[in-house]
Amino acid sequence: MDRMSRRVAVYGAGSWGTAFALVLADAGCDVTLWGRRPELVDALNSTHSNPDYLPQVKLPGTVWATTDPAEAAHGAHLAVLAVSAQKVRPLLEEWRPQWTPDTVFVSLMKGIELGTGMLMSQVIAETTGAAAERIAVLSGPNLAAEIVDRMPAASVVACAEERTAAAVQEACHTHYFRPYTNTDVVGCELGGAIKNVVALAVGVTTGMGLGDNAKAALITRGLAEATRLGVAMGASPLTLAGLAGMGDLVATCSSTLSRNHTFGRHLGRGLTVEEARAATTQTAEGVASCQAVLGLAERHGVEMPITSAVVDMIHGGRAPHEAVRELMSRAPRSESVRR
Ligand SMILES: NC(=O)C1=CN([C@@H]2O[C@H](COP(=O)(O)OP(=O)(O)OC[C@H]3O[C@@H](n4cnc5c(N)ncnc54)[C@H](O)[C@@H]3O)[C@@H](O)[C@H]2O)C=CC1
Numbered sequence: 001m002d003r004m005s006r007r008v009a010v011y012g013a014g015s016w017g018t019a020f021a022l023v024l025a026d027a028g029c030d031v032t033l034w035g036r037r038p039e040l041v042d043a044l045n046s047t048h049s050n051p052d053y054l055p056q057v058k059l060p061g062t063v064w065a066t067t068d069p070a071e072a073a074h075g076a077h078l079a080v081l082a083v084s085a086q087k088v089r090p091l092l093e094e095w096r097p098q099w100t101p102d103t104v105f106v107s108l109m110k111g112i113e114l115g116t117g118m119l120m121s122q123v124i125a126e127t128t129g130a131a132a133e134r135i136a137v138l139s140g141p142n143l144a145a146e147i148v149d150r151m152p153a154a155s156v157v158a159c160a161e162e163r164t165a166a167a168v169q170e171a172c173h174t175h176y177f178r179p180y181t182n183t184d185v186v187g188c189e190l191g192g193a194i195k196n197v198v199a200l201a202v203g204v205t206t207g208m209g210l211g212d213n214a215k216a217a218l219i220t221r222g223l224a225e226a227t228r229l230g231v232a233m234g235a236s237p238l239t240l241a242g243l244a245g246m247g248d249l250v251a252t253c254s255s256t257l258s259r260n261h262t263f264g265r266h267l268g269r270g271l272t273v274e275e276a277r278a279a280t281t282q283t284a285e286g287v288a289s290c291q292a293v294l295g296l297a298e299r300h301g302v303e304m305p306i307t308s309a310v311v312d313m314i315h316g317g318r319a320p321h322e323a324v325r326e327l328m329s330r331a332p333r334s335e336s337v338r339r
């Protein structure tokens with residue numbers, strides 16, 4: 001990357017946008033972090049911390065926050081998107097004129113758009129007009145609260161154009177953050193979105209006190225669901241077996257830091273969906289995206305019983321113990337059945 005391209009815009013000053021701004025700054029980039037709330041942006045600039053999401057972070061002086069999206073875009077060759085997946089479309093439409101024909105977009109978002117069933121890379125392509133060579137996604141086991149403590153983590157940067165993936169990899173490679181490249185964008189995005197749904201299911205069984213065998217079964221069969229849908233949509237099963245699939249399943253389904261896992265635990269302990277929502281101040285993407293994932297599964301003729309159970313619990317009023325009973329009483333089958 002040339003000198004100019006060391007300027008990066010990160011949109012979304014929530015947990016992951018803030019943590020990734022730190023990674024980029026540690027990798028030598030000058031980062032402008034866009035946030036929508038002036039009081040949070042002021043706090044970021046005056047304290048170099050993020051009191052609302054990650055008070056423990058100490059951002060270096062090369063991270064500057066702004067509420068002005070045009071200021072964020074100015075001179076930045078990378079536009080990193082870290083807002084909630086269901087909220088990004090109108091923002092991209094509004095901001096489109098601020099980017100240049102060279103801007104490379106990097107999605108950090110792990111969700112599928114409700115209504116359209118589009119992956120975030122597809123939403124970016126449709127709203128900005130950018131070609132696939134300029135759209136990358138970053139996905140992997142990357143809990144923001146660990147990253148800001150500079151604890152070791154690996155991730156995947158995927159782009160149809162290997163050189164773009166390599167440029168993004170170079171922009172965010174630090175001594176504690178190790179990104180791999182991949183050209184399988186669909187596999188990486190599906191892995192990131194579906195692990196959130198599986199983490200909700202694991203959270204439910206954890207909240208119900210159903211033990212580690214249940215957790216292992218959900219993680220493994222959740223991976224089977226992700227792989228079936230991925231293959232039907234053109235992804236490589238190896239991608240789902242990698243960091244963006246299995247890796248992120250392990251992190252998210254094991255960690256109490258995960259918002260999806262925590263939301264599921266609330267349900268498993270007997271909270272209603274509304275009570276769980278009220279207890280969750282940050283984005284738990286699986287809550288909305290589970291419906292979009294199930295829609296994709298139906299469109300592609302793929303069975304996803306865990307996803308279906310999560311949709312039933314969150315959007316259909318099904319009690320957790322009923323969902324567990326239904327999953328366990330499904331007709332016996334071979335482990336190798338593909339669809
Ligand atoms: N937190 C984490 O550890 C990780 C999160 N992710 C993904 O990153 C994405 C962002 O998640 P987080 O930063 O964790 O969520 P968050 O809840 O901490 O922050 C969400 C951000 O989106 C913004 N936002 C929400 N609605 C908006 C709207 N209508 N207009 C403008 N901005 C709006 C919020 O102001 C906030 O800056 C999600 O897709 C998540 O799955 C991916 C990897 C790790």
Ligand SMILES: O=C(CO)COP(=O)(O)O
Pocket residue numbers: 110140141142143144196199248251252257258259260261283284285
């Ligand atoms: O994606 C994540 C870790 O890789 C964060 O998971 P949650 O969104 O469930 O907190």
